[in-house]
Amino acid sequence: MAISSDPVDVAIIGAGPYGLSLAAHLRARGTEHRIFGETMGSWKNNMPPGMLLKSYPWASNLSDPRSEFTTKNFCTERALPYHDELMPLPLSRFVEYGEAFQARHVPNVEHKTLMALEPGPAGFRASFNDGETVDARRVVVAVGLHPFRRLPPEAEHLPSDLCSHSGDYGSIEPLDGRNVIVVGAGSSATDLAALLCERGITVSLVTRTPHLNFACRPRPRALFERTAAPMSGIGNGWTMAICARYPQLIRLLARNTRVRLANSRAHGPLGSAFMKDRVVGKVPLSLGRTLDGIETRNGKVVLNLVDASNSRHSLRADHVIFATGYKIDITRLGFLDEKLAHRIRRIERAPLLSAHYESSVPGLHFIGPVAANSFGPVCRFVYGASHPAQHLARYLSAVLPRIRPTTKLQTVESTVLS
Structure with missing residues (x-):
């Protein structure tokens, strides 16, 4: 030693x-x-x-x-x-x-x-x-x-050959030839779904949100837009601009305010602007579905899902990737x-x-x-x-x-x- x-x-x-x-x-x-x-x-x-x-x-x-x-x-x-x-x-x-x-x-x-x-x-x-x-x-x-990395509680008991987190990749080559479900609506989920699809891997995307949101494609902004919502390194708008430039000032705010800013909805699930056309119309989507349990059957993983009308659905795959943050x-x-x-x-x-x-x-x-x-x-x-x-x-x-x-x-x- x-x-x-x-x-x-x-x-x-x-x-x-x-x-x-x-x-x-x-x-x-x-x-x-x-x-x-x-x-x-x-x-x-x-x-x-x-x-x-x-x-x-x-x-x-x-x-x-x-x-x-x-x-x-x-x-x-x-x-x-x-x-x-x-x-x-x-x-x-x-x-x-x-x-x-x-x-x-x-x-x-x-x-x-x-x-x-x-x-x-x-x-x-x-x-x-x-x-x-x-x-x-x-x-x-x-x-x-x-x-x-965060997995839903229902998935924590699953073996790694059936379940993984988006943060476990790396190369997606080990998923070749498998039927894969990606769970999530953010950039990790949409990026993975697009890359798996383009590699020829059978993939579907399941989200809790009723719509997939993608960032707008960058474009020149008018003076009024830049004034009303200035651009910063972490997002547009005065709140994000202050957060980006003055973290020492943010530290002086009340505890609950700091936590709320750190987990701002402005940084909620959002796909990359350049991935939208590689996902929508290319990857099968199951939107607005809430996870209601996970089972394993005959070496497959089964997601039990509930939609907004309380109708129940099941999806079966060889592997599930949770892009759950x-x-x-x-x-x-x-x-x-x-x-x-x-x-x-x-x-x-x-x-x-x-x-x-x-x-x-x-x-x-x-x-x-x-x-x-x-x-x-x-x-x-x-x-x-x-x-x-x-x-x-x-x-x-x-x-x-x-x-x-x-x-x-x-x-x-x-x-x-x-």
Whole structure:
């Protein structure tokens, strides 16, 4: 087992847009840190190839200290097609951009998985899957949404060969030759349904809503429209514009108001504008159907459904994918020591955070979607990565030198993903 002989000032857990952005800012300030995880791991492994980002390309930038390496600059450097608004950003291109950002601004990402986080002599002790144990004075958790996948209670008993969550994909190749039902009405559901259909897989889409809603195709907006409902990185309108620009202000609002904003209906089930024509008229739809039980028969899964008139219907398939979203619950972070988790004050099941993204456990910070109940809906978007990156880098660079030991840090060998 390799054990670091000296503590590190900051350990960042997660190498997605939020973790990479923070590491880029810390590196520029010369703040000692290590970052752990697979670069853009959830985007590469838990989203299907061919997916399109719902956010505008201009709002899908990681944050570097000079705001120079944007998706636009990345595409321009490589002579790739790009438009701020009028064309979507493919998932594959966004992943390539994230990997290029990492190579340029965060060369020290360590591809390893955190297994346990517990109190330690320096503050925290992190144990990884390669056997290394790292002591850290501050830990920033930036794990994204994947740990918080939500299945309906009726589906939790089903085996993985019959049931999965949309966040489990990745490649959809294992579904070849199977009859599949996708449950959900948001972009994950409609994207998967379209991609499965285009691959020649028999698929149908079941939704609780009576209509499928898709974002409007981007178009030039008149001055009056831009004034009445200004565009922001997380949606149009003054409320979303304020949420996008001023998360520190949102944190000062009443608790119920913050939670309501974080789960705003404006961010309810909504398919990508560019997916509408690939779903409607192509994928069989069962709209306005409520799940009333799940059974398994002869190796098949059967959904029992009820419509608005209380008529009952059943659909049978080889496999069901639930695109039923995510629910933040820090008890689902399996690496958190039970006693440590118990000390974290919460808003519902998300951590209650200070202005410095710090939980009630001193030195333990959370950024990304897990921070939305404290800082508002911008935390649920790539666009929001710049806020904690800039704020935390300033804060940590100011407070850490006061507690950094005078002894020289020794080099610790580790696996580095370049």
